[in-house]
Amino acid sequence: MTNVAEASTGIPVTEAAPGRQVAEPNIWSRSALGAVLLLSIVMDFFQLGQNGYGNLYYAAGVRSMTDSWHNFFFVSLDPGGFVTVDKPPVGFWLQTLSSKIFGFTPFSIFFPQALCGVLSVLLLYMLVRRHFGVVAGLVASLVLALTPISVVTNRNNTIDSVLALALLLAAWAVIQAAESGKLRWLLLSAGLVGLGFNVKMAEAYLIIPALGLVYLLCAPRKIWTRSWHLLLALLVLLVVSLSWAAIVDLTPVSQRPYVGSTKDNSELSLAFGYNGLNRLHITVGDNNHTSATGKQSTTVRREDVKVTRPAANNSSGSFLLLFHLFTVSLGSQIAWFLPCALLGMLALVWQRRPNFQKDRQQLGLVLWGIWFLTMAVFFSLDNSFHQYYLVVLAPGLSACVGIGLVTMWQDYRRAGWRGWLLPLTLALTAFAQVYIVTSYPLWSQWLIPLVGGVMLLVVILLLILRLLAWGLGRMNSVLVGSGLALVCLALLALLIAPTLWSGYVVMHNTESSFPTAGPNAHEKTAPALPKALVELVNVDHKLVAYLIAHQGNTQFLVATPSSGTADPLILSTNKPVMALGGFGGSDPIVTTADLKELIVQQKVRFFLLSASTRNVHAVVDGLSSAYRASVSAAGSKLGGSGQQEGVPTWVASNCKLVPTSKWRSTKGGGNTSTLHLYDCADMVNRATAK
Incomplete structure (x- = not known):
C-alpha cells in the first residue's frame, strides 16, 4: 500500500x-x-471576555450556581432556586x-x-x-x-x-x-x-x-x-x-426549582420535547415559544436570530434548499x-x-x-x-x-x-468562496480578485504540470516539488477568507447571546472597533438601590415576567430574582393563588411588570433590537397563556404602584421606561391583621 x-x-x-x-x-x-x-x-x-457576558441568560445561571450546591446541581437560573436554565x-x-x-x-x-x-x-x-x-x-x-x-x-x-x-x-x-x-x-x-x-x-x-x-x-x-x-x-x-x-424528575418538586421551558416541570420532557423533537418541528407537549412576529414557524428561544430556510413555494426556493449551507447566514x-x-x-x-x-x-x-x-x-x-x-x-x-x-x-x-480531481476541487472550492463573499460588497471588491486570481493561476499551472508529466511518462522530482508548492499556495489562498472572518471576531471582540463570525452582509462601511464597556451589565442603579433598601426580610429581591428582566438584575446584585414565567415568560410556574401565598409568606414583595407586558424584557441597555423584540414578544404570553393568564392584572389590582420618581433614574442606565414597579407589602399587613 x-x-x-x-x-x-x-x-x-x-x-x-x-x-x-x-x-x-x-x-x-x-x-x-x-x-x-x-x-x-x-x-x-x-x-x-473584555466586552460583556455574552448570553446573559446563561451567565445569570452560572452566577447563581456559584452560590450553593443546590443551585449548582439543578442549574438554577436565580440564586433563590425558583426556575432552572x-x-x-x-x-x-x-x-x-x-x-x-x-x-x-x-x-x-x-x-x-x-x-x-x-x-x-x-x-x-x-x-x-x-x-x-x-x-x-x-x-x-x-x-x-x-x-x-x-x-x-x-x-x-x-x-x-x-x-x-x-x-x-x-x-x-x-x-x-x-x-x-x-x-x-x-x-x-x-x-x-x-x-x-x-x-x-x-x-x-x-x-x-x-x-x-x-x-x-x-x-x-x-x-x-x-x-x-x-x-x-x-x-x-x-x-x-x-x-x-x-434524578431531577425523581426529586420532589418542592425541593428543587421548576424546570424552565417546560409545561410539565420535567427534565425528560425538556430533553425530548423542547430540546429534542420540537427542534425538528415535531411537537411534543406544548413547549412552543412564539416569535416576535407571532408566527409559529420561527420559534423563539434565547438567541437573537434563528436560521430559517426559504419556503419551498416555487422552483427557485426548492432549488435553494439543496444549497442551504451556502446561504448568506451559514456560508461564511x-x-x-x-x-x-x-x-x-x-x-x-x-x-x-x-x-x-x-x-x-x-x-x-x-x-x-x-x-x-x-x-x-x-x-x-x-x-x-x-x-x-x-x-x-x-x-x-x-x-x-x-x-x-x-x-x-x-x-x-x-x-x-483521478489525477485531475485535485485541480477541479481547488477550483470548485475557490468558486464557492467567491460565491459566499459576493454577499459582502465591502470585502468582495478585493477578496474576489485576490482569491480568484491566485486560484486561477494555481489551477492552470497544476494542469500544465500534469500535462508535462503525461508527456514525460512520469512525474519527476522537479514537477512534484513544483506541484506541492502550488498546492500549498492554493491552501493559503483558500484560508484567507475564513481567517479574516475569524480575525474579525477577535479584533472587534463583540459579545452576543447569538454568536456569529465576521462582518454583516451588505454592509457598506467598515465599523469602528468597539470601546470597552464601562459596565458589563447596564441596569438602572436607582432601581437596584430602591429594591435593596426596601427588600426587608423577603427572600426574592423582585419578581419579573421572565428571564429577560431577571438576568441583568441577578448579574448586578447576585440576589434572588423571580422569573415568573421562566425564560420566555410562558412557563406555568405560578398561578394568582400561588402569588398570594408567596406574598403572604414574605417570599416576594416587589413586582417589576409592564401594563402591556410589551418590551418588558428590555431592561439591559445595549442589547440588540432583535433580541429585545424576540423576548418581548415571548414575554407577552405572561398576560394570556394558560396558568399565567391574568397575573399582571392581578398584581396591578392587589398591589400598590410605586411612583417612578422613587426608583427610576432620569439619566439612563437601563431601559425601564415601559415598566411599572408594584409593592405588595400591604397584603402582608392585611394578612397579619387577620
Whole structure:
C-alpha cells in the first residue's frame, strides 16, 4: 500500500498496523503543530471576555450556581432556586468551576469554551494523523482552528464548544474500540456521547451513526459479537444520558426549582420535547415559544436570530434548499471548504477497495465521512436552527479537508483520470468562496480578485504540470516539488477568507447571546472597533438601590415576567430574582393563588411588570433590537397563556404602584421606561391583621 504521509512530505513514517501510519517525532512536525496551536490560542483567548457576558441568560445561571450546591446541581437560573436554565448541567458546571477558580467574570465563564476549542484542535490533529499522516492532521487542525463559527463560539458562553470536544473524545474511544475489538473502549465512547447529551441534549446524538458504523464495520470481531457489543453500548449511552434528568424528575418538586421551558416541570420532557423533537418541528407537549412576529414557524428561544430556510413555494426556493449551507447566514460561518471536504472523501472512496477490518484508513473514512455527511445533511434539511449549532459539524468537515487534500495529491502524482480531481476541487472550492463573499460588497471588491486570481493561476499551472508529466511518462522530482508548492499556495489562498472572518471576531471582540463570525452582509462601511464597556451589565442603579433598601426580610429581591428582566438584575446584585414565567415568560410556574401565598409568606414583595407586558424584557441597555423584540414578544404570553393568564392584572389590582420618581433614574442606565414597579407589602399587613 502506498505510504501517503511519506510520499507527500518526505517525512519518515512507521507502520503501526495495517493501513495505519504514524509520523515519527521530528522538528518539522512539532514546530508546525506548535504554530497551529499557537494560532488557535490567539484566536480563542485574545481579548477574551473584555466586552460583556455574552448570553446573559446563561451567565445569570452560572452566577447563581456559584452560590450553593443546590443551585449548582439543578442549574438554577436565580440564586433563590425558583426556575432552572433550560439546558443540561455539564457545560455550566465547567463554567461554575472556572468562576470559583478565577472569580466570577466574563473571562472565567468563557474560559472553558476557549480551552475546549484549543484542545479540540490538538485532538483532531492526533486522530487524523493516526491513520493519514502528519500533513493531513496539520491541515485538518488548521482548518478547524480558523473555522469562523468555531472561533466565535469558543469565545462565548454558549456550550457547543464543550459538546464538540466531548464528541471528539468519543471518536478517539471508538477508534480504540474498532482497532482492538475491546468492549471497554466502545462503552467509554458511548459514555462520552452520554456526557455530551448532558451538555447539549439531543444534539450529541448526531454523531451516533458515525460511531456505530465504525465499530460495526471495522472491529476485529464476529458480526454477532459486534452486534451485542453495540446493543450494550446503546444501553450505557441511555443510562448516562438520562441519569441526571431522571434524578431531577425523581426529586420532589418542592425541593428543587421548576424546570424552565417546560409545561410539565420535567427534565425528560425538556430533553425530548423542547430540546429534542420540537427542534425538528415535531411537537411534543406544548413547549412552543412564539416569535416576535407571532408566527409559529420561527420559534423563539434565547438567541437573537434563528436560521430559517426559504419556503419551498416555487422552483427557485426548492432549488435553494439543496444549497442551504451556502446561504448568506451559514456560508461564511462553515462552508468555506465544503466542496473540498466532499470531493476529498470521494477521492478516498475511489482509491480504496472495501476492506474495513484490515485497512485502517477506511476506518478513518467511515468515521470522518459519516460524521461530516450526517451533520451536513441534518443542517441542510432542518427547517431552523442557530448558526453556532454548526460547531459540531466543523471537526468532521475539517478532517475530511485534511484527508482529502492528501489523498487527491497522491492521485495527482499518479497516472489515471483521478489525477485531475485535485485541480477541479481547488477550483470548485475557490468558486464557492467567491460565491459566499459576493454577499459582502465591502470585502468582495478585493477578496474576489485576490482569491480568484491566485486560484486561477494555481489551477492552470497544476494542469500544465500534469500535462508535462503525461508527456514525460512520469512525474519527476522537479514537477512534484513544483506541484506541492502550488498546492500549498492554493491552501493559503483558500484560508484567507475564513481567517479574516475569524480575525474579525477577535479584533472587534463583540459579545452576543447569538454568536456569529465576521462582518454583516451588505454592509457598506467598515465599523469602528468597539470601546470597552464601562459596565458589563447596564441596569438602572436607582432601581437596584430602591429594591435593596426596601427588600426587608423577603427572600426574592423582585419578581419579573421572565428571564429577560431577571438576568441583568441577578448579574448586578447576585440576589434572588423571580422569573415568573421562566425564560420566555410562558412557563406555568405560578398561578394568582400561588402569588398570594408567596406574598403572604414574605417570599416576594416587589413586582417589576409592564401594563402591556410589551418590551418588558428590555431592561439591559445595549442589547440588540432583535433580541429585545424576540423576548418581548415571548414575554407577552405572561398576560394570556394558560396558568399565567391574568397575573399582571392581578398584581396591578392587589398591589400598590410605586411612583417612578422613587426608583427610576432620569439619566439612563437601563431601559425601564415601559415598566411599572408594584409593592405588595400591604397584603402582608392585611394578612397579619387577620
